[in-house]
Amino acid sequence: xxxxxxxxxxFLAAINGIVLVAGAFLAGRxxxxxxxxxxxxxxxxxxxxxxxGVMLAMVSGNGGIDLSGIALANLAGIVAFGIARTLVPxxxxxxxxxxxxxxxxxxxGLAGGFLNGMxxxxxGLTPLIxxxxxxxLFTGLAIYLTNGSAVGMGYIxxxxxxxxxxxxxxxxxxxxxxxxxxxxxxxLIYTRFGVQLxxxxxxxxxxxxxxxxxxxxxxVTYTICGVLASVAGIIxxxxxxxxxxxxxxxxxxxxxxxxxxxxxxxxxxxxxxICVLLASTALQILxxxxxxxNISNFFRDLxxxxxxxxxxxxxxxxxxxxxxxxx
Amino acid sequence: MxxxxxxxxxxDQQRSLGRRLWDILGARPELFTLMLVVATCVVVIIAxxxxxxxxxxVDILRASVVRGLFAMGVLVVxxxxxxxxxxxxxxxxxxxxxxxxxxxxxxxxxxxxxxxxxxxxxxxLGALNGLLVHKLSAPSLIVTIGxxxxxxxxxxxxxxxxxxxxxxxxxxxxxxASLYTHVSSNGVASALPATVxxxxxxxxxxxxxxxxxxxxxxxxxxxxxxxxxxxxGIKLFTxxxxxxxxxxxLAGVAGVVHVASNRLANxxxxxxxxxxxxxxxxxxxxxxxxxxxxxxxxxxxxxLITLVSNVLIFVGIPSxxxxxxxxxxxxxxxxxxxxxxxx
Numbered sequence: 001x002x003x004x005x006x007x008x009x010x011f012l013a014a015i016n017g018i019v020l021v022a023g024a025f026l027a028g029r030x031x032x033x034x035x036x037x038x039x040x041x042x043x044x045x046x047x048x049x050x051x052x053g054v055m056l057a058m059v060s061g062n063g064g065i066d067l068s069g070i071a072l073a074n075l076a077g078i079v080a081f082g083i084a085r086t087l088v089p090x091x092x093x094x095x096x097x098x099x100x101x102x103x104x105x106x107x108x109g110l111a112g113g114f115l116n117g118m119x120x121x122x123x124g125l126t127p128l129i130x131x132x133x134x135x136x137l138f139t140g141l142a143i144y145l146t147n148g149s150a151v152g153m154g155y156i157x158x159x160x161x162x163x164x165x166x167x168x169x170x171x172x173x174x175x176x177x178x179x180x181x182x183x184x185x186x187x188l189i190y191t192r193f194g195v196q197l198x199x200x201x202x203x204x205x206x207x208x209x210x211x212x213x214x215x216x217x218x219x220v221t222y223t224i225c226g227v228l229a230s231v232a233g234i235i236x237x238x239x240x241x242x243x244x245x246x247x248x249x250x251x252x253x254x255x256x257x258x259x260x261x262x263x264x265x266x267x268x269x270x271x272x273x274i275c276v277l278l279a280s281t282a283l284q285i286l287x288x289x290x291x292x293x294n295i296s297n298f299f300r301d302l303x304x305x306x307x308x309x310x311x312x313x314x315x316x317x318x319x320x321x322x323x324x325x326x327x
Numbered sequence: 328m329x330x331x332x333x334x335x336x337x338x339d340q341q342r343s344l345g346r347r348l349w350d351i352l353g354a355r356p357e358l359f360t361l362m363l364v365v366a367t368c369v370v371v372i373i374a375x376x377x378x379x380x381x382x383x384x385v386d387i388l389r390a391s392v393v394r395g396l397f398a399m400g401v402l403v404v405x406x407x408x409x410x411x412x413x414x415x416x417x418x419x420x421x422x423x424x425x426x427x428x429x430x431x432x433x434x435x436x437x438x439x440x441x442x443x444x445x446x447x448x449x450x451x452l453g454a455l456n457g458l459l460v461h462k463l464s465a466p467s468l469i470v471t472i473g474x475x476x477x478x479x480x481x482x483x484x485x486x487x488x489x490x491x492x493x494x495x496x497x498x499x500x501x502x503x504a505s506l507y508t509h510v511s512s513n514g515v516a517s518a519l520p521a522t523v524x525x526x527x528x529x530x531x532x533x534x535x536x537x538x539x540x541x542x543x544x545x546x547x548x549x550x551x552x553x554x555x556x557x558x559x560g561i562k563l564f565t566x567x568x569x570x571x572x573x574x575x576x577l578a579g580v581a582g583v584v585h586v587a588s589n590r591l592a593n594x595x596x597x598x599x600x601x602x603x604x605x606x607x608x609x610x611x612x613x614x615x616x617x618x619x620x621x622x623x624x625x626x627x628x629x630x631l632i633t634l635v636s637n638v639l640i641f642v643g644i645p646s647x648x649x650x651x652x653x654x655x656x657x658x659x660x661x662x663x664x665x666x667x668x669x670x
Contacts, residue, residue, distance in 0.1 A: 063616075065468070067602075125661045126615045128410070128468065132602055133657035140651025148647055249599070253472050266466045298483035305476025312463040312470060 061268025113226015408617025453575015
């Protein structure tokens with residue numbers, strides 16, 4: 001069991017390595033210098049956090065999915081900026097402002113995730129319909145609040161540093177992403193919550209007979225998804241110095257792609273944080289490589305679509321026969 | 328004693344009245360959609376009687392045609408327990424590639440030929456969806472996300488990105504043709520577009536397939552429970568390829584109608600509409616988990632979505648709230664339908 005899972009992690013790590021080396025050959029030495037590596041790392045967290053949310057929803061089983069992630073991320077940024085601006089004057093105390101902004105965004109994410117969880121666990125809607133509805137709800141609210149245009153935040157030093165400044169060579173937002181991923185990975189493997197979630201996802205009936213409170217589990221899971229989305233919202237705001245309702249509109253689909261690429265089973269009960277993390281870095285490196293080589297965005301999307309289909313196909317084809325050492 | 332009986336009898340009767348209403352709603356979820364449509368209309372008319380003009384009604388019908396065609400396809404896929412998010416990409420692909428083909432190769436191609444090619448092309452791409460969904464045995468949402476990316480970006484990478492401002496004559500005529508022209512007292516002429524006929528035909532055919540053919544039976548059976556359907560001797564592969572091909576076929580036709588009524592072929596058009604269409608079908612009472620759904624309910628769902636996106640301005644609600652209200656409707660309808668199923 002553990003050997004097989006390790007192989008999957010190794011496989012994704014190897015893909016990361018191969019793409020990096022290929023980048024060095026195809027795009028020149030500049031691809032591997034610290035500046036480019038840092039800029040790639042700083043772009044990972046937004047999508048990575050959303051993909052972790054999708055993973056949690058998928059792991060919980062019963063057609064679990066979260067389509068509302070990026071909508072909630074943008075809404076959290078917009079509402080938090082709107083409120084924080086009236087509470088704390090930016091010019092006087094930018095540090096306090098940044099913390100207020102972050103705290104408010106987390107509260108919005110918590111509330112949005114809680115709403116998803118209530119609708120799915122207690123009203124009994126299918127996750128797909130529930131998060132489709134809340135996606136429109138969150139996006140609609142964001143459009144209403146901003147009249148559909150971007151809201152510039154201006155240069156706020158602590159927030160901007162958080163989005164772009166490397167400390168000991170690692171961008172702060174990437175470090176935060178690693179910490180969150182580590183905490184999530186730990187809790188999925190070693191805590192009661194994680195074990196129960198895996199059981200619920202792989203066999204809901206057995207979990208119910210085993211005394212697991214299914215509704216509370218779902219509520220907690222989707223609330224965590226909401227919080228992850230709001231952290232992504234904070235990072236988006238910090239990196240762009242503005243908030244907008246339709247930022248990253250293609251992220252809904254790419255987050256799902258990353259989760260599937262990371263070996264999360266859409267039918268539930270299986271998923272590893274480390275693999276999703278490696279999948280998100282692999283996709284980012286590949287995306288940067290395309291940029292370096294001046295390949296059009298349309299072609300990149302084509303590659304993503306084919307990649308997703310090929311991954312699904314590879315899950316059907318048993319490669320074990322070819323990988324086993326022959327005697 | 329007799330008092331107690333009569334009291335309990337009365338409350339039984341009362342409860343049975345409420346229960347009967349609830350049961351009717353259970354059997355005919357589209358009644359709830361109709362209630363939402365009527366409620367929206369009443370609110371709008373009270374707020375602004377100007378809404379009741381022929382030109383507005385015609386506008387709403389016109390705006391419903393492409394949505395309605397998409398929704399018929401999505402209904403059939405949902406009824407079979409699948410979901411399709413690639414149909415807008417199929418429509419964009421077919422409409423753009425076909426317009427390019429007709430202009431460059433056969434500028435005089437008659438409308439019938441154009442529609443047949445569009446339907447065939449759409450059906451082909453749709454069948455590929457069905458094939459992949461079946462062979463990869465993965466959730467159809469994820470498979471069609473993949474094909475959506477592939478179809479759309481293949482179009483933009485390899486076919487072209489420039490607009491066609493001068494569309495072929497046959498398409499142009501379809502867009503201009505009107506069934507009936509109404510001239511109101513203030514001299515405003517409003518024409519009921521002939522494209523409404525396309526939707527009417529599609530709705531009738533869809534109704535016939537779902538309610539009067541063996542394939543329709545098979546679709547609902549597969550949507551209800553694929554394992555049992557398979558044991559009954561229904562070929563899952565055939566049903567899956569059929570429903571996705573049918574959705575693709577309608578998407579291809581919808582693409583041509585879209586070009587005809589906009590007098591413009593823009594490969595970037597129609598993107599991002601898919602969730603709104605799925606919302607309309609779900610509002611119409613189709614269960615997302617399959618096995619249910621009706622043509623009339625779906626048409627009402629489309630009407631509701633079109634109403635919300637077209638008439639908010641009449642009530643003085645800022646149009647920026649449009650998505651919010653659609654989202655709210657979905658959650659309310661979803662909750663009601665779920666409660667009804669549980670009861």
